[in-house]
Amino acid sequence: MQFHEKPVFPHGFRCASRNCGIKSSGKDLSLFVSDREAAAAAVFTRNQFPGAPVLLGRETIREGRLRAVVVNSKVSNVLTGEAGLGWARRMAAAAAREVGATPNRVLVSSTGVIGVPLPIDRIEAGLVGMSADLQDDPMVGAEGIMTTDRHPKAISAAVDNAVITIVAKGAGMIEPNMATMLVYIFTDAALDAHTLDSALRDAVHVSFNMLSIDTDTSTSDTCAILANGHAGAVNESAFRNALTATCIRMAEILARDGEGATKLLRVKVSAAANEAEARRIAKSIVNSPLVKTMVFGADPNVGRILMAVGKCFDAKLNPPHTQARVNGVAVLKDGVRAEYDEPALRASLAGDPIDIEVDLGVGDGSATAYGCDLTQGYIEENAAYFSS
C-alpha cells in the first residue's frame, strides 16, 4: 500500500462545492457523486442527542447503497426536532434531483452550530445546477465541509488496481464514538456493503475512535464509505490493511489540525490488562489537560503522565512495574521518575509529533490514541464560536 502524493478520486467519483449563503463567505455546501450506485456503509456518533442528518442517515444506510453525499457546513441541524428531520429529507431530495438519483441513495450531513434552524431554502437553491460543476479534485469537496479547520483534508492510497480516498473535516468537539467528525471514504474497489461495513468498523476502531481533540463528542458526525466497483475485485485483506492505514493517517491529520493545536500527540499504552483498558488509559493520557498543556509548553512535567494513568481508578495497574517514555526517552522506570537528560528532553518536546509510550506491566493489551496539545488558540476559537 502506498499513499499518493496528492489526493485523487477513484474512478467514477467527482465532487463540487460552493457558497450557498450560509456562511458570509467561503464554501458551505459540498456534493460528492459516484457515476453509478455504490455499495456503502457508515457509522455515526453515539451522542444521545444526534442531529437530524444522523437520524436520517441511519435509515438511509440500511440499504447499503449510495449515489451521493451532500454536506453543508456552518449549521448542524441538531436540537431542531421534527422540523429538522424535514429539512434533512428536503436536502436529500434536492441533491437526488440534481444527480438523477432517488433520495434514499443520498447521505446527508450538516456540521456547525447546534440548535439553529437549517437554512434549507438556501441549500435547495444552492444545489440547483451544481452537477455541472462536478470535477476531479477531492480538495474541492473538502473545502465546502470545513468549519474551524485550518485547511481542507483529503488523502489517497493505492491498493491493487484500486484507490482509497478519504475526504474529511475535524477541528473540535471530537472524541469519536464513533467518528465525531465528517469522514467520507471513496473507493473504486468492488466490495459488497456487508464487507465494507465490517472493514469500516475495524478501521474506525483503531483510528477515528482513538482520536480525541477535547473529549467532547459531536451530535452530528458521520463516517461513510462508498465503493463503486470500477476497479474490480481487490484482495480483501490488502484492502482492509490499506483502509486501516489510511484512516490512521487521516486521524493523525485531524488531530494535528485540532482546534488551536500546534502538535500531534500519539500515546501508546502496552502491557495493559486487555485492549479495552489500554484504550481507556491511552485516552485518559491523550485527554488530560495537564499532559496536553505540558506538550504545548514543551515542559518536561512528565509525572503528569502517570497521574493520568492513575486516575483510571478501576483499571488494573502495577505501579512498581510501570514504565514511560517520551519521544523514546525513558522518563519513568518502575513507577519512579527516571534519570534523564532534561535539556535534551525539553528540546525534543519542542518538536512535532510527540510520542508518549506507557508500559503497564500487567497483561498484553495495547492501544494507540491520537490527540493534540491544548493551547490558547482552542480557547479563542471556542469562547466565541457561536457568534463568529
Place this chain on the structure above:
Amino acid sequence: MQFHEKPVFPHGFRCASRNCGIKSSGKDLSLFVSDREAAAAAVFTRNQFPGAPVLLGRETIREGRLRAVVVNSKVSNVLTGEAGLGWARRMAAAAAREVGATPNRVLVSSTGVIGVPLPIDRIEAGLVGMSADLQDDPMVGAEGIMTTDRHPKAISAAVDNAVITIVAKGAGMIEPNMATMLVYIFTDAALDAHTLDSALRDAVHVSFNMLSIDTDTSTSDTCAILANGHAGAVNESAFRNALTATCIRMAEILARDGEGATKLLRVKVSAAANEAEARRIAKSIVNSPLVKTMVFGADPNVGRILMAVGKCFDAKLNPPHTQARVNGVAVLKDGVRAEYDEPALRASLAGDPIDIEVDLGVGDGSATAYGCDLTQGYIEENAAYFSS
C-alpha cells in the same frame, strides 16, 4: 448555621507558616496544631499513583487521633518510591518534635510538582522553632500551602457553641475522588473519630467530590478533619448540616479560583435515573471544554449543554423530555432549542456565577457539580508549570 465574616480558628487550634527555601520566595511550609489530641478522620485521592504522604497518611489516620498537620508546597513527593516514604516519615517526626507529639499523631501533606525529590533537609530545618510562631489567624496557615492559588482560602461557620473552620488550597489538577486538593477542617466540637469519618464522607460526597477544575485527579491530595472537643457536645445533625454547607461553600471558592478561571460554574442535573447518573452527567457538563469555553466567552452556544449530556452514552436519557436552563432562562425545551431573548442571555452569561440546570425527565436522581470556565490563563499556567 452561619458563616463568619472573617475566618477564625476554633478554640485550641493555631497555625504558623514560613519560607523554608523550597520556593525562591513566598511561604512554602505550614504547621497546624491542636493544643490537645483531637479525634480525626481523613479521605485521600483515589489516584493509583498516590504520593508518599498519602501512603503514610492512610496509615496514620487509622488510629483516628491527630495533634498536628504539616504541609509543604512546591514539591509533592510523588513518584519518589521508597526514598519518598522515608522523607514523609522524617517530615512527620520533625513536626512531632516541634509540637511535643509522637509522629503517628501528625498528618503530612506535600503539594506541587510530581517526580522531584523532596528537599527534606530544608523542611526539617524550617520546622525548628516554628511552634514559637503559632498564632490565631487561619489565613497564615493557608498561605503556606498555596501553589497556583491566587489567594489563600479559609472560612469559618458557627454550629451551636462550636466553630468549623476550613483551610484549603486548590487551583488545578482537581477532579477529586476524593479531594484532589488539600483541605483541613478544624472544629472544637466534641465528636468521636467514627462520627467524624461518617460526617466527613457525607459532606465530601456532595462538595469536593463534585468539584472539577480540569478532570485531572491529583496524586497527592487530602481532606482531613480534626475535632478537639473544647466546645463540648453539639447536635450531631446540626453539625453534619453545617459541615456539608461549609464544604460546599469551600468547593465553590476552590472552583472560582481554578487555574485561569474567571467564573464559578454550577451545574445541577435533576430527574436523572438515579443519583449516580445525575452525578456523572453533571460532571460531564461541568468538564466539557466546549461548555467551559462558552461560559468564558459569554457566548450563548447552549446546544453544547445537551451535547455534553448526550455523550454519556450509557446513561438513561429521554431526549424529547429534556429541559435546560441557563441562569434561570429556559434555553432548551423538550429536547429542542427554545425561543429566548438572546441579548439578555448573553448579558447574563457575562456575570458570575453561571448556573446551568438540566432536567432529564427520567427519574428522581439529582446532583450538583462545581467547576469553572476554561481560559487562556489555564494554558499559560500549565504550559510551563514545571519550569516556573
